[in-house]
Amino acid sequence: ETGVTQTPRHLVMGMTNKKSLKCEQHLGHNAMYWYKQSAKKPLELMFVYSLEERVENNSVPSRFSPECPNSSHLFLHLHTLQPEDSALYLCASSLEGSGTQETQYFGPGTRLLVL
Amino acid sequence: GQNIDQPTEMTATEGAIVQINCTYQTSGFNGLFWYQQHAGEAPTFLSYNVLDGLEEKGRFSSFLSRSKGYSYLLLKELQMKDSASYLCAVRDSNYQLIWGAGTKLIIKP
Numbered sequence: 151e152t153g154v155t156q157t158p159r160h161l162v163m164g165m166t167n168k169k170s171l172k173c174e175q176h177l178g179h180n181a182m183y184w185y186k187q188s189a190k191k192p193l194e195l196m197f198v199y200s201l202e203e204r205v206e207n208n209s210v211p212s213r214f215s216p217e218c219p220n221s222s223h224l225f226l227h228l229h230t231l232q233p234e235d236s237a238l239y240l241c242a243s244s245l246e247g248s249g250t251q252e253t254q255y256f257g258p259g260t261r262l263l264v265l
Numbered sequence: 266g267q268n269i270d271q272p273t274e275m276t277a278t279e280g281a282i283v284q285i286n287c288t289y290q291t292s293g294f295n296g297l298f299w300y301q302q303h304a305g306e307a308p309t310f311l312s313y314n315v316l317d318g319l320e321e322k323g324r325f326s327s328f329l330s331r332s333k334g335y336s337y338l339l340l341k342e343l344q345m346k347d348s349a350s351y352l353c354a355v356r357d358s359n360y361q362l363i364w365g366a367g368t369k370l371i372i373k374p
Contacts, residue, residue, distance in 0.1 A: 154307070190273065192269065192365055192366045192367075193352070193354075193362075193364040195361070195362070206361075254362065255310065256308045256309070259307060
């Protein structure tokens with residue numbers, strides 16, 4: 151148990167659907183992240199929220215829309231996705247400004263399949 | 266560009282020792298992380314190195330040489346449950362984590 155939960159764990163959606171991924175952290179952290187993990191490729195950072203403000207958006211297509219209503223919750227809203235968006239989507243959190251190593255702790259991920 | 270290199274796959278025998286290497290070229294350096302990821306599960310934090318040398322944690326040790334842009338993860342007394350992917354990540358000068366593609370470790374009886 152890493153203290154970061156994600157729902158759903160698996161999702162199959164058509165290209166015209168709208169769905170949302172949810173992440174919740176119970177670690178008292180102040181930064182949250184969305185990553186995309188594709189087979190045999192490095193983790194791709196998508197979005198970073200620090201103190202509920204978005205600080206990073208790595209040229210992610212607009213069909214992915216993040217939302218961070220508070221420091222414990224993070225959403226990724228999905229619409230009109232493409233088959234190449236099929237991947238494992240990982241959420242992570244960390245404690246910034248702690249003066250230590252600011253380790254990121256991950257949730258179990260949502261396995262997304264776009265048909 | 267920034268780059269992290271690690272072998273794609275390694276095989277080792279139960280009870281043996283294995284060393285997983287990671288080399289990096291990044292814009293600055295603010296620490297190196299190793300994570301373990303079992304299939305279908307979350308990456309879990311294993312170790313952190315920011316100074317040169319060896320950090321030991323039970324059966325796992327991690328080494329760093331900043332001048333060589335090199336790290337390794339050493340796993341001793343291998344157990345079947347150590348079969349997993351091992352991810353190397355470097356924090357650059359912008360405090361961004363740059364990730365390797367991971368090394369899949371297969372343990373055979």
